[in-house]
Amino acid sequence: MYQARTLLSRSFASLSNYPLRVCIVGSGPAGFYTAEKTLKAHQEAQVDIIDRLPTPFGLVRSGVAPDHPEKQRSFTSILLAFILNYSGLYQIVFAIVINQFSRVAQHERCSFFGNVSLGSSISLSELRQLYHVVVLAYGAESDRVFHIPGEDLFGIHSAREFVWWYNGHPDCRNLNPDLKSTDTAVILGQGNVALDVARILLRPTEELATTDIASHALNALEESYIRKVYLVGRRGPVQAACTTKELREVLGIKNLFVNIKEADLVKTPADEEEMKNSRIQRRVYELLSKAAASASSQSSSGQRELHFVFFRKPDCFLESEKKVIHVSGVHFEKTALKGVGPGKQVAVGTGEFEDIDCRMVLKSIGYKSVPVNGLPFDHRKGKKQKRIIVDQLGLLLQTSTVPEETVASISEDLEKGMLSSISSLPKPGREGLLQLLDRRDVIPIPYSSWEKIDSVERRLGSLRNKPREKLTSWEDLLKAATT
Numbered sequence: 001m002y003q004a005r006t007l008l009s010r011s012f013a014s015l016s017n018y019p020l021r022v023c024i025v026g027s028g029p030a031g032f033y034t035a036e037k038t039l040k041a042h043q044e045a046q047v048d049i050i051d052r053l054p055t056p057f058g059l060v061r062s063g064v065a066p067d068h069p070e071k072q073r074s075f076t077s078i079l080l081a082f083i084l085n086y087s088g089l090y091q092i093v094f095a096i097v098i099n100q101f102s103r104v105a106q107h108e109r110c111s112f113f114g115n116v117s118l119g120s121s122i123s124l125s126e127l128r129q130l131y132h133v134v135v136l137a138y139g140a141e142s143d144r145v146f147h148i149p150g151e152d153l154f155g156i157h158s159a160r161e162f163v164w165w166y167n168g169h170p171d172c173r174n175l176n177p178d179l180k181s182t183d184t185a186v187i188l189g190q191g192n193v194a195l196d197v198a199r200i201l202l203r204p205t206e207e208l209a210t211t212d213i214a215s216h217a218l219n220a221l222e223e224s225y226i227r228k229v230y231l232v233g234r235r236g237p238v239q240a241a242c243t244t245k246e247l248r249e250v251l252g253i254k255n256l257f258v259n260i261k262e263a264d265l266v267k268t269p270a271d272e273e274e275m276k277n278s279r280i281q282r283r284v285y286e287l288l289s290k291a292a293a294s295a296s297s298q299s300s301s302g303q304r305e306l307h308f309v310f311f312r313k314p315d316c317f318l319e320s321e322k323k324v325i326h327v328s329g330v331h332f333e334k335t336a337l338k339g340v341g342p343g344k345q346v347a348v349g350t351g352e353f354e355d356i357d358c359r360m361v362l363k364s365i366g367y368k369s370v371p372v373n374g375l376p377f378d379h380r381k382g383k384k385q386k387r388i389i390v391d392q393l394g395l396l397l398q399t400s401t402v403p404e405e406t407v408a409s410i411s412e413d414l415e416k417g418m419l420s421s422i423s424s425l426p427k428p429g430r431e432g433l434l435q436l437l438d439r440r441d442v443i444p445i446p447y448s449s450w451e452k453i454d455s456v457e458r459r460l461g462s463l464r465n466k467p468r469e470k471l472t473s474w475e476d477l478l479k480a481a482t483t
């Protein structure tokens with residue numbers, strides 16, 4: 001409370017200088033990028049970034065796998081990677097990202113307020129009353145589902161939950177995936193997230209120990225009995241949704257037995273056509289073929305195993321007879337591809353079925369956004385509406401398209417006079433936000449308080465030869481931020 005009041009009095013000093021009040025919800029790469037562009041394009045704008053977590057950086061903190069090598073990359077390439085659907089995002093130097101994002105957060109016309117949740121701390125309609133422009137850049141915090149029987153059994157998690165668990169996201173620190181009842185895990189989906197989680201399950205833990213992986217996850221992985229991972233796709237190797245760097249990385253795990261059936265590698269003319277049109281698909285297919293050709297026929301003792309399974313779609317999850325409401329396997333229907341042109345071959349069931357026994361399943365079939373009251377939402381696709389909404393309350397944007405387009409839309413609407421209310425209708429912006437949070441006893445965590453969390457994490461990390469030891473509970477994060 002005290003902190004909110006201090007922030008409030010400080011920010012009143014600059015109250016009337018910034019006629020354009022912009023609020024960005026979400027402090028991941030899209031949020032920071034949009035903030036940076038807005039500050040540059042609109043000298044009269046004051047930008048506030050809010051996030052429900054006390055920590056900024058979204059995906060960069062809780063989505064990127066901890067074992068991904070750090071390479072020198074520029075801010076621009078990080079943003080480009082984000083724009084290109086995060087592909088290659090792992091090549092970020094965390095420190096560089098933080099430096100670049102820090103500069104934005106510490107800009108005199110920009111502020112970060114963590115621990116402010118859209119929906120519970122403040123509603124969308126309140127934000128729209130406080131700001132001329134509200135940009136929703138809070139990403140995809142939920143999971144796509146199969147809608148098949150058994151999906152709620154214990155032992156089945158979404159890959160997002162698993163990723164948040166090993167990355168120390170406070171919402172998933174208590175996930176406790178059972179890595180001890182079984183030696184077999186099934187991962188459904190063959191995108192880069194699926195490869196990330198397969199790698200974390202199979203990689204020798206001594207290679208993870210010096211990363212910023214959450215210590216609860218490292219401890220559990222050190223004791224894990226999982227030796228065999230099935231990576232299952234509903235289509236073929238030509239359609240695998242991963243990219244080459246990530247594939248090479250998982251295939252390169254030390255002492256790993258890789259199994260790919262030669263029969264699955266047979267290409268159809270439609271596959272050839274697809275590969276002609278996509279270098280990535282061609283390279284992924286070549287890598288899989290090479291791995292199949294060079295693999296030994298059987299695993300040797302002590303080897304961990306990665307099985308690529310193609311042309312299978314889950315029909316239902318099987319319940320254990322010994323352990324009620326726990327998963328004991330996945331019942332798959334074999335598929336064949338029905339083609340309607342390159343890139344459009346779809347998997348259809350053949351009526352033949354087969355089971356894979358396992359006690360752990362990770363569903364890695366994509367993320368989806370969470371709906372927010374007051375915003376049109378496509379429930380089928382799990383997406384916020386892309387359309388820009390302008391009304392007397394202000395402009396509302398979301399950034400599932402390129403953040404640059406979002407900023408361009410703001411400029412365009414200002415030029416067209418669609419936001420004429422800016423001159424005729426001043427908005428309270430930051431001051432109003434802080435007053436409202438104060439009334440609700442919500443403690444906003446400014447960037448300077450995140451820096452306190454950061455320094456605690458770095459100090460704890462240095463004791464264990466890690467870049468940082470993430471604080472993983474709300475309580476610890478808030479304590480570090482406010483003391």
Ligand SMILES: NC(=O)c1ccc[n+]([C@@H]2O[C@H](COP(=O)([O-])OP(=O)(O)OC[C@H]3O[C@@H](n4cnc5c(N)ncnc54)[C@H](OP(=O)(O)O)[C@@H]3O)[C@@H](O)[C@H]2O)c1
Pocket residue numbers: 084085086087088089090146188189190191192193194196233234235239240241242243246313314364365366367
């Ligand atoms: N290291 C990195 O650079 C990195 C790391 C993580 C994520 N990312 C990026 O983040 C984005 C999201 O990745 P993602 O892996 O979550 O999603 P994704 O790339 O869209 O892959 C989703 C996978 O799930 C399958 N799938 C979807 N619906 C299904 C269903 N109903 N039944 C069976 N299978 C289904 C897809 O198969 P179909 O193709 O048949 O639909 C595909 O194999 C991607 O752009 C990815 O490249 C990058």
